[in-house]
Amino acid sequence: MSNPGGGRLVLNHSTNLPGLIPVLERLVKVSGVQTVTPGVIGRAKGHCPHLRLRVSVPIRGGYKAIARQGKTVQEVFIITNLSKKDLEEAIKSVKK
Template sequence: MTQGDKGRLVWNHSTHLDGLIPVLEKLINYTGINTITPGVIGRAKGHCPHLKLRVSVPIRGGYKAIARQGKTVQEVFIVTDLSQKELESAIKQVLS
């Protein structure tokens, strides 16, 4: 993974999970990631003490990821040229 041309982080909601924006700001620095758009916030049944971000399903031009913390979940749409494995590796690096 190289860091190069910076992608774009779209701010279309006024609310985000605590700690999500700094993680996404690191993620957009990866070459191949073009746009990241945080989406709908919802409630989960389980409790996740630390912020987690995992790739969920492929979408046209990229992937949908799910961010979880506490009992809150948020969709994150990532437009990228990276493969799912490359994206998961980039996410793992920015979360560590």
């Protein structure tokens, strides 16, 4: 999916957490976000009733984030030149 005004969302998995893709589509429109790639889906021990997206660790060129909903977790790789704090603010603004 190419986006002339912002970044791009790479959809290389057939399954994603419910409600995650619309949030990521809004995130790629944020200035400074180049590429967002949802990754591996796994299981968690705890239960998170609502979709949560949390910036986890820095990676080369950006950050890895963890999306959680229910007992399911999914990695999300975000290539950006934003700082961790700015990225967290951008995620908060697109989740509304």
